[in-house]
Amino acid sequence: MTSWLHLLLLQLLWPCVSPFKVCAFNAQHFGEKKAANDEVMDALVKIVQRCDICLVQEVQDPKGLAVSKLLQALNRPADLFLAVVSPSIGRKSYTEQYVFIYKKEKILVSDQYQYEDNHPSQPDVFAREPYIVRFTVRSPALRDLVIIPQHTEPDKAAVELEALYDVFTDVSSRWRCQNVVMMGDFNAGCSYLSKKKRRSLRLYTDTDFHWLISDNTDTTVRESTDCPYDRIVVYGQTLVDMVTSAGIYNFTKELRLTEAQALKVSDHYPVEMNLDLTFDSCLSLLPSISLILLGLLTAVGTKTVF
Template sequence: MFPWLHLLVFHLLWPHVWSFRICAFNAQHFGEKKAANQEVLDILVKIVQRCDICLLQEVQDPKGQALSKLLQGLNRQQELFQFVVSPPLGRNSYMEKYAFIYKSDKISVRDQYKYHDNDTKKPDVFAREPYVVRFTLRYADLQDLVVIPQHTVPDKADEEIEALYDVFLNVTSHWRCNNLVFMGDFNAGCSYLSKKKRRTLRLYSDPKFHWLIGDDIDTTVRESTTCPYDRIVVYGEELANLVNSAGIYNFTKELGLTEAEALKVSDHYPVEADLKLKYSSAHTLLPSVILIVLSVLAAGGTKTLQ
């Protein structure tokens, strides 16, 4: 009787493809001074806005003003981005935060906690403990995603990466979720972590963990260095099978910067992974559609959708 109704229902129920991008970026001493440089801040906005979830590391922003300025830049056109941030982490006087910036139209934070390593066989192994965040990806076939950040101390990289397996055991006992992403500046290359040493690490030897950023990928900005410091590791076949691509975002090349200009932003490139997710718009549109259909039926079917 109403052929347009069949088309509308088909459109709602038919799954759409969502190219979901998750990123990790060591923003190198990101604080008020760096945020006050408008050129640098504008570049940071261009980098972060490409990502659905972006983990920022080396956030040194005690008052939160740098993150607020970044968020203002991201939301200049649309109130879309939100963030969740860890407490200051570190030993002695040197402290950093992990900040997760995400697009709130399809993503929300379900839970979060700071991992405590005081009860492990080797207490206080992490200088900056992982701040674990559990995200809900609304309307997607993959709704639950846990992100575990880590910025290792360079000369302790092997010990801290090895301890990430204990974090994995803790998270999977804490939450019933098998979709886990470990990412950050692992310092997992060059003189800090040899290939021979890495083979002994549980996060590498267990075949259920997939290292998406290979040893051949240079994550450093300086042309004089070629090191795969920054990594993304996903757990489980289901999540691994959703990965469409992974690599770095070379903002020097993509934004037409000189090396000197790029180094004002960071000495690291962001690492990122693109996932192909399926989602349906029915959850968001269905209530409005029901009202439209009811109004058309009440009018005796004389109205049509424009």
């Protein structure tokens, strides 16, 4: 069969074998200094481009130069990615941004807003309030996807994660959404959040929420640590049923880096989940695939493709 027909069929069938990947990555003080390091940027591009949606945390880029440089690298040579960047969020002089990088061919941004941490009984619970984004996925199987990011203050992890349930109820009331993901560097392990404390959280006791990253998963880069700090929590049975796998992306191993090289990128591994949208994708492609196959059969009959 001619090479161009092979390529065409592969392009058509790729959504039938490629999962929809949602990631969260604490890039550890990502700003202009890191963006100027070519080796670090090369690794970041390889990490982020694997994901259909990637939440990047601990971004310190008020001028937008580092994020712009990352997007330029991701979009070379094809224009594939866009980003939603939150305002700088935090207390006093220390602030961070939440950045959502997503593939524009698969996803649209339908809404976004900054959660206001002004509850009368517990004002200013969060060190970094969630900046919430509502995505429209170009798939009838999963139209609506809301992502609530959170990077907790380590010593207040239990308090902030308990308050994250209130963020969920606020979002659900505001948008009437059914498919919700809460993810990020929760500091949800080791000395910051014991298993006993986690079991008392509403996000854990409410069985409608599913914790996809287990307590046995080490999300840290350093060999001397073993902690499940970064988590993904999923709400909505439709969304839960689509999850085929979840875990970390060990970029030290996958990119063949030393520990020292990996730590220049971050001291956290990304956490990610794969969603199975293949059946829906293949159904939408059936007319195109049928036409291609019909053309192939016709060509075979006239002995023009062999």
